[in-house]
Amino acid sequence: MNRRKKIKDIYDKRMKQANLKVNPKxxxxxxxxxxxxxxxxxxxxxxxxxxxxxxxADTNETTDV
Incomplete structure (x- = not known):
């Protein structure tokens, strides 16, 4: 069980980092x-x-539309 948990934790950590890199705040x-x-x-x-x-000028352009 420990081996599976360690692998899952590593995978989750990498996915979290990848998601943060793709969608920065x-x-x-x-x-x-x-x-x-x-x-x-x-x-x-x-x-x-x-x-x-x-x-x-910006407001005049919006009123002309």
Whole structure:
């Protein structure tokens, strides 16, 4: 019985690893460093009108459909 259990445990462990590799969890967002976040915030502060125009353009496209 022990031999069969060991073989089954090894098989289950390998299957679990294979399934995790095929279907990784993507709940965590990609890491953005503190310097990158500061850079993005600075760009957003420098161009606030650019963000507004792109948002309005997106909404206009959806209303046209």
């Amino acid at each position: 993507k709940s965590k967002p990609k890491y953005i460093s503190k310097a990158e976040r500061a850079k993005m915030e600075a760009e957003a502060a420098a161009n606030p009108s650019a963000e507004i125009t792109t948002e309005t």
